Amino acid sequence: MTDTERKALALVNEVRTERGWQPHRTLSQYDCSRTLTLCRAIEQHEAFRQEVSDAVEGVVNSTYMPAPSEHKLRRFIIAKPDPLDEAVKEAASKWMNAQEPLTDGVRAAIEKRGGKIVWGEG
Numbered sequence: 001m002t003d004t005e006r007k008a009l010a011l012v013n014e015v016r017t018e019r020g021w022q023p024h025r026t027l028s029q030y031d032c033s034r035t036l037t038l039c040r041a042i043e044q045h046e047a048f049r050q051e052v053s054d055a056v057e058g059v060v061n062s063t064y065m066p067a068p069s070e071h072k073l074r075r076f077i078i079a080k081p082d083p084l085d086e087a088v089k090e091a092a093s094k095w096m097n098a099q100e101p102l103t104d105g106v107r108a109a110i111e112k113r114g115g116k117i118v119w120g121e122g
Contacts, residue, residue, distance in 0.1 A: 001026070004046070008038045053078040083113045 001009070005027055013023035027035045056076045091105030110117060 004039050004042050007042050008035065011038065011042075050078060052076055083115060084110070087113055087115070 009024065009027050012027070016023050053076060056073050060073055060077070087109035088106060090109040091102060094105045095102040107117065
């Protein structure tokens with residue numbers, strides 16, 4: 001299940017709980033168009049949040065702002081994910097599903113993000 005699908009399931013279950021219904025364990029495969037619509041709306045919302053975050057971060061980093069104003073804007077800045085952390089999560093997910101050896105997965109995921117492994121001489 002993707003992060004978007006987890007968020008969609010959480011929203012569906014929030015509404016179901018409010019109405020006194022049992023929560024779902026997974027997203028319904030029988031209501032594909034509604035599920036896809038909800039996932040698409042979440043993805044668009046996440047993209048907009050990232051756009052706002054990047055714009056606010058640009059303003060905060062490029063102008064002098066007194067501390068109180070800066071603190072009020074910082075809450076709109078989304079922390080950037082660590083590319084190594086993301087690469088390892090992706091590789092571990094594939095490895096746990098026995099799709100490929102863990103080392104191959106880590107290498108591929110790092111390269112996919114524009115990174116490379118460099119060994120230093122000590």
